[in-house]
Amino acid sequence: MAERPVKIAAGNVDVFYGDKHAINQLSISIPDRAVSAFIGPSGCGKSTFLRSLNRMNDTIPSCRVTGSIVIDGENIYDSKLDVVQLRARVGMVFQKPNPFPKAIYENVAYGPRIHGMARSKAELDVIVENSLRKAGLWEEVKDRLTHSGTSLSGGQQQRLCIARAIAVNPEVILMDEPCSALDPIATARIEELIDELRQNYCIVIVTHSMQQAARVSQLTAFFHLGTLVEYGDTDEMFTAPQEKRTQDYITGRFG
Structure with a gap:
């Protein structure tokens, strides 16, 4: 873990929804160019x-x-921080694919356009093509860029959402159960893609599947009742967890 520079450092984070205490005194250092x-x-x-x-x-x-x-x-959380810029730097891919009801091209071009990242149509074309290539979707959609993003299959829609996230040059990609609505073949494709993307991004994925965590991540964090129980090397976590609660969860004693 030591060889990867820290990208995100959280210290004593508490999150409340009204009176509900959802996260309790959470501290974690998440490295760059790895999947947590x-x-x-x-x-x-x-x-x-x-x-x-x-x-x-x-x-x-x-x-x-x-x-x-x-x-x-x-x-x-600095009050002077521009949240729009933050969300360009920290992209998000949701549980259910949510492409805009626009052309495939426009789905990817939208972010770079509003952030002024392209001076011409030709520059925008390059960004769109590169983003779709990185998301492993270019060959499947290059001849139908004017078709609606919602016309794609579920797995393709999720890759389109990943292309949309990476089009604005983020540094971090957050994924909230990105495969839970997908079939096994589409899931395998997204997992391969996550493995490719980690060469260039800090990726954090929430997954309900321990098998998926074991397949795609280098580091795993185990949460229980709003606290971070354990965070470390994925292989070690699944073979020799430090905490009894982690052991019980991984072996199916609770969950």
């Missing part, structure tokens, strides 16, 4: 914490976050 998987039973706080990494929780009026979350030395 968050596992744990439903309602344990893994998605809540994931959403706090790009301030998606801001959209929930009752939500309050305390503590510090620092990305590359910058506290993302």
Whole structure:
């Protein structure tokens, strides 16, 4: 773990929804260019914490976050921080594919266009093609870029959403159970893609599947009842966990 520089450092993070204490004093250092998987039973706080990494929780009026979350030395909860810029740097891929009801091309071009990343149509074309290539979708859609993104299969739609996220040059990609709505073949394709993308991005994935965590991640964090129980090397976590609660969850004694 030591050889990878830290990308995200969270210190004593608490998250509240009204009176509900969803995350309790969570501290974690997440390295760059690696996949960190968050596992744990439903309602344990893994998605809540994931959403706090790009301030998606801001959209929930009752939500309050305390503590510090620092990305590359910058506290993302600083009141002066531009949240729109933050969400370009920290992309998000959701559980259910959610392409815009627009052309495939426009789905990918939307972010670069609003962020002023292309000076011409030709530059935008290059960004769109490169993003679709990185998402492993270019060969399948290059002849139908004007077709609606919603006309694609579920697995293709999810890859389109990944292309849309990487089109704005993010540094971090958050994935909230990105394969839970997909069939096994589409899931395998997304997992291969995650493995390719980790060469260039810090990736954090929430998954309900321990098998998926074991396949795609280098590091795994186990959450239980709003606390981070254990975080470390994935292979070690699954073969020799430090904590009894982790052991019980992995061996199916609870969950």
